[in-house]
Amino acid sequence: MKTIKPVKLTRETPIDELKGLKTKTKIFVKRDDLNGLLISGNKARKLEYLIADAKKNKCDTIVTCGAVQSNHCRTAAVFAKHFGFECHLFLRVHGSPRKVYSGNLLIDELLGANVKYLTPTQYERRTEVMERYAQKLRKKGKTPYVIPEGGSNEIGALGYLDCMKEMAEIIKQQQIDAVYCAVGSGGTYSGLLLGKKLLDLRIALNGVIVCDTVEHFRERIYGICVRAISRFKFPKEISPNDIYLIDGYVGKGYGIPYPEELKTIRHIAKLGIILDPVYTGKAFHGMLNEIKKHKHKNVIFVHTGGIFSIFAYQREITKAILRQ
Ligand SMILES: Cc1ncc(COP(=O)(O)O)c(C=O)c1O
Structure with a gap:
């Protein structure tokens, strides 16, 4: 074990x-x-293992997703900053993104995470969207680590x-x-x-x-x-x-x-x-x-x-x- x-x-x-x-x-x-x-x-406990796995696999970039107020994405942005990873977040938003950031999103943006918005329909295909994005990052010489919704x-x-x-x-x-x-x-x-x-x-x-x-x-x-x-x-x-x-x-x-x-x-x-x-x-x-x-x-x-x-x-x- x-x-x-x-x-x-x-x-x-x-x-x-x-x-x-x-x-x-x-x-x-x-x-x-x-x-x-x-x-x-709760996301921190999961990320302690996921980031360890990302380090083990010599990755340098985190790609993950969640709702616009995702606690997971905010925590991932903090972990990425702390352990020296680039951070890319796909956030599901209903309607157009707010002009004034609040809550978790305010922290994501303050920390300089690379935030991209998805409509609820696009978000249904989040796994595919993130994988395609990771491919693009790989072509640019990055080594991304894709974390599923909620780190689950x-x-x-x-x-x-x-x-x-x-x-x-x-x-x-x-x-x-x-x-x-x-x-x-x-x-x-x-x-x-x-x-x-x-x-x-x-x-x-x-x-x-x-x-x-x-x-x-x-x-x-x-x-x-x-x-x-x-x-x-x-x-x-x-x-x-x-x-x-x-x-x-x-x-x-x-x-x-x-x-x-x-x-x-x-x-x-x-x-x-x-x-x-x-x-x-x-x-x-x-x-x-x-x-x-x-x-x-x-x-x-x-x-x-x-x-x-x-x-x-x-x-x-x-x-x-x-x-x-
Ligand atoms: C504050 C909070 N509590 C509970 C949960 C649920 O945990 P899980 O996603 O592991 O089911 C989440 C995230 O989804 C969360 O952000």
């Missing part, structure tokens, strides 16, 4: 009990939102296998019965599931989807896990039935917040934790409903970050503040 030695840019993150919520369930929060400033959130492949997932290892002790000590996380491209959940399997942890691992469908993610996560098991020779098998995904909290679609979610964001912020409207807000809101149904005693919510996107949702969040 030999994986990849990651580059290191993150700090170990605390697991704090969230006090002040009137729930029967004790909620702990794995604070991956605190793993660094500009690299805050068998290499990126290793970062969340590490996260599960970091949680294993408290899972046993506190008799945690469930771990919750947001699912946006599936890499985080895949890594956590591999960790659960390898460490034989008896927990329900619940992924709250924030876009697409449960079927779409089951297939994607299963694929990532199978490739990881085969490539890194993990002594475990995986079945699609091991994947537990929760629907019902997407709202009208990816990146569209809704009033109940915004109310939860406001409520949790009063306890000192900022959730984002795209991922963790929906996932946390979903978890609060689900723990009532399942009567979990002790749970961990993996806070996967996303702080910068709140600045791209000023209008919606301001309304939620004024409503209370």
